[in-house]
Amino acid sequence: MQSSASELSAHQETVNKPKTTKRLSILLELTRFIRPYKGTVIAAVIALIFTASVMLAVGQGVRLLIDEGFAQQSYEQLRQAIFFIFGVTILIATGTFFRFYLVSWLGERVSADIRLAVFNHVITLHPSYFEANGSGDIMSRITTDTTLLQSIIGSSFSMAMRSALMFVGALVMLFATNIKLTLIVMASVPFVLLPLLIYGRKVKALSRKSQDSMADVGSYAGEAIEHIKTVQSYTREPEERRSFSNEVEKAFLIGKNRIQQRAILIAGVIIIVFSAITGMLWVGGSDVISGQMTGGDLGAFVFYAILVGTSLATISEVFGQLQQAAGATERLVEILQVQPHITPPTNTAVSASTLTAEVAFDNVTFHYPSRPNQAATKALSLKAEQGKVLALVGPSGAGKTTLFELLLRFYDPQSGTITLGGVDIRQIDPDDLRQQMALVPQQPALFSHDVYHNIRYGNPRATDEEVIEAAKKAHAHEFIMKLPDGYKSFLGAKGVRLSGGQRQRIAIARAILKDPKILLLDEATSALDSESEHHVQQALQTLMQGRTTLIIAHRLSTIQHADKIAVLDQGKLIDSGSHSSLIASSELYQRLVELQFKQLQ
Structure with a gap:
């Protein structure tokens, strides 16, 4: 296309x-x-x-x-x-x-x-x-x-x-x-x-x-x-x-x-x-x-x-x-009269639930409509294997978040293909495709409602017991019970009554409740203090088990446990491999790691 x-x-x-x-x-x-x-x-x-x-x-x-x-x-x-x-x-x-x-x-x-x-x-x-x-x-x-x-x-x-x-x-x-x-x-x-x-x-x-x-x-x-x-x-x-x-x-x-x-x-x-x-x-x-x-x-x-x-x-x-x-x-x-650009396939759609959770970007080039002269990704090819963790690292504007938006089909690339289990995602109904994924962003979106509603957003049919179980796995149950009305506590606009780490754990509980095949983590711990990060990391470990996970991360604590690390810059894949191999082969990765150490000192 x-x-x-x-x-x-x-x-x-x-x-x-x-x-x-x-x-x-x-x-x-x-x-x-x-x-x-x-x-x-x-x-x-x-x-x-x-x-x-x-x-x-x-x-x-x-x-x-x-x-x-x-x-x-x-x-x-x-x-x-x-x-x-x-x-x-x-x-x-x-x-x-x-x-x-x-x-x-x-x-x-x-x-x-x-x-x-x-x-x-x-x-x-x-x-x-x-x-x-x-x-x-x-x-x-x-x-x-x-x-x-x-x-x-x-x-x-x-x-x-x-x-x-x-x-x-x-x-x-x-x-x-x-x-x-x-x-x-x-x-x-x-x-x-x-x-x-x-x-x-x-x-x-x-x-x-x-x-x-x-x-x-x-x-x-x-x-x-x-x-x-x-x-x-x-x-x-x-x-x-x-x-x-x-x-x-x-x-x-x-x-x-x-x-x-x-x-x-x-x-x-x-x-x-x-x-x-x-x-x-x-x-x-x-x-x-x-x-x-x-x-x-x-x-x-x-x-x-x-x-x-x-x-x-x-x-x-x-x-x-x-x-x-x-x-x-x-x-x-x-x-x-505005027509959606992202539409279901005109022919018989492929069921996403029957496909393996392997994600591949093949020669993908994409420009945002608001920036038509600036490519967000340039002929990028990358694969996330089923059940493995792929970390995306790189400076701001490297195209990391763009890959998530393309995978979720918020946009379609101008050239190249994105596949799920070997099938072009344009052959899958967008709702069916997104049902297989859960996104935990850096700034989680919480609604002006109670805790039950915000966690149950991941699965509207979930019972109260299932919501509570998901909160426990996300290390959120303890602080939720300390709220004035527990799980019925009103969180305010955008969850303003919670701290950053608490909002993040509510978002993780929501993702756990959805039980997706593919997990997308967008700098989920970058804005947290050490104690909050510890709780969120524990919750993420539970969440990632048995799932294909793509992580956008800056902190070494998140990067090092990844099965594969992809280094991006200006929309291009610069290098990929393990932490130790990239330290030896990639100057950009070395520089990013050095910056991390300086921040930790």
Whole structure:
């Protein structure tokens, strides 16, 4: 699978510059999330049509009130008109209840489904995607954008449909009541559409900028809070306050501009609509005085004209919200359209559980997508024999961690092959492949949960007894029992309540519980004190028994017991052999050992 540096660069540009859609048609992407609830949609539409139809009947009640009640000076006619209007009001309230409940439920349900779909998709994406897209921006899309869509689906769509129905129905009633006055009202419609078209586009662009700026604010705050100890130890609080203030102010200015454009849009529509109604009242009032129409007809006409005006004003307001929703939908669809680069084989996959635990890198060359002109590995060939320990040593940037990431298929090499039991790992389903391995990194990832959850992450089906047994093998049981709630103790974000050695032993217990064929240890003891290292080394000895083990290590205590040591530098294999043979043959290895001795003195 060959790929040039220019192709990698082009791919990175694709990741960084996702496709954008400038039209409201992007909202049609939401239909696939709404479709499963078509029964609810139909019920909501029926309630909506019912409510709009009954609302139009109020105009006839106004006509009866004026012509039969006031004009005839009849208490009986007045009473009937009042009861008619009251009955219609009850029906409107009933219809509104069902419409509001059904549409709001739909908004909640669909936004939850979208949030779930985006998260489920995000966790399948290749690591290079996260090199180009910050976690804060992704979280903003999953939370803020879906919350906005919840409001749009649960409220704005309903308002738009109701207003559209009211507009059409009221317009029909206007023509039925007085054609001449209706033509006066209709003359204002083109003037209403003009600001919708002009300012609508501006609102759409500003909505996207506003959402992006809020994502930046969230990312900045999250990063500062995550590294709060570094911020405080360097007394950088004033600078962080100023920088965050700049981010917030930038977001505020964009939001203010967006609000200003929407306000202009709404105000312009209201002025145009009610100017037309004022003109209509002058002409209609003249016709009542001259006897060409009754006061009841004029009252009904005014009611329907106000319905037309308010419906148009509502539509113009909702139009701005839909522009904002289009920006949110666009950002969510961008994520959903990203295709994972690491996919299962198209043909029948080879079962990893049937293969031997022998790992081989054959002439592997790899460039990270974010560094297309710099090779992380160059034509590297290396083998880890089944049941043996292979140690990887070399200076920083030699490509040691890269080999782990390639073996786990977080990335695929541009050339060469990586095999498990003689089979190219691209012929194995990535989930099946990773199930055979356990990674214990230098900085273990612990979750904001209890000890049980963190160890059981290696095997979700494990019993409490199996978790405790794994902790004992990892030399972690003793300190766990001293925690306030033992195995049910909450560890805090990233295991902040534990020391480095304790976090490392929790990670080892997790790996023991997974019971993998292949063990990947990434400098598992480099940051520990002597006592912690002693406990971790004992736990590692238990963990490595009978397993193929690849170790990235700097400490001699970890290197010396290895069956084979591979010396890497700048992505190339410099030499390999035992500790004693490398001392005699490899200058780079000699230098690394000398540095170790100096550090120990």
